[in-house]
Amino acid sequence: MAAETGVRSFPVSAGILLGLGIGGFFDGIVLHQLLRWHHMVSGWRPVSDLPALEFNTLWDGLFHLTTYVFVIAGLLILWRAARRRQLAWSHGMFFGTLLMGFGLFNLVEGLVDHQLLGVHHVNELAPPEQWIYWDIGFLIWGAAMLVWGWALMRRGRREMEITARILGERV
Template sequence: SNRLPPVTVVAKSVNMFWDGIFHLFTLIVVIIGMILLWKLLYRKNIDRSGRLLAGGLVFGWGLFNLVEGIIDHQILKIHNVREITGNPEMWNIGFLAISVLMLLLGYWLMKRRSAARQTGQADACFPI
């Protein structure tokens, strides 16, 4: 394994450094996604539903948290959601559970948007 047991300040610092590298990578992905989204706004055939945007954001946030929680907290054990507690694993599991709920909520919002659009009641967040 490439991780250091988080028993010293130096080991925790190294682990947090690599956690920061992971977050930097995800920030770059988010920036690229925002640029692509901005470019899409100029197209005429794009559905600009607020529910679609909100659902996509919540879904993406939940997906990120789920991946980060599984990789950093469960597999690599770089850190816990809450370090100073009697049961840090409970916090890690709770974090994953909330992430799954966010995925489900985001999916529901996007599907609800599709149903509203089919009935002609989609809310246009960005008027054309």
Template sequence: MATTTHAGEPPSRAAGLMYGLGLGGFIDGIVLHQVLQWHHMISDVESPRTLAGLEVNTMADGFFHLATWFLVVGASIVTIAQWRQGRLAPSWSFHLGLVIAGWGIFNLVEGLVDHQLLGVHHVRDDLGGPLSWDLAFLASGVVLIVVGWLVHRRGLDPR
């Protein structure tokens, strides 16, 4: 039986942000780790230039993808729970803006933690001076957050 304690209320922002975090992680893992092969999750800790190193990096990439998958599943659970509470469905701008902002949050946090603080990899591990790529990745996070928030705010307008 569905609970209606929040019937008619607008949706929370949690699901959209979680979708953005998870999908942003998938884009990073699929495009940068697998397609372009610029880096792996721990390529500055264990070089992927040997078979053993590539195996360890591939496993770390797999755990990273599991984490992003759990974020998307969690976002789906939050969405269904909100529907069961009777909350209103979000507008496209409300939801898409949060997804974009969540992707930006992913880029910003991942760039600060993995690239700068822990140093487990950089955007381009195949270059001698990866700092400019790391800074561009951080900047992309800021841009995505700002653009996402502006799109999201447009979805708050009742007109």
């Protein structure tokens, strides 16, 4: 219906990429820098001296660079879609896809970095026997954001379809 009214649908990939970047920023800024629970490769090279801290800080910076790439890619996709034609979107589509991207970040980070590769764990300041609980909590949080985001996106998509039908009838 959107094509009939000349309105272009919200680019889901833009929201997901922005959410991935925001998820990475949250992890890097809050967990790496503010709380100092872990660094990017502190599971492989624990921060026990200055050279280890410098090494981990370098990898934290490379991680942040990657999150910037996600955000820039999401913004470029969104900007390009908005320039071509009228872009129809809703709060649900935008915030839903952001949450989906953030949740996807947590799930991939939690499964790959924490469990498969062991490059770090969520809270390495806790006793090692408790790390798994923090890691599982991180995965649950990511799954909850993904599901909540998906529900918001679906609701937003329905709102956009209703709006497109109304515009189509008036045009």
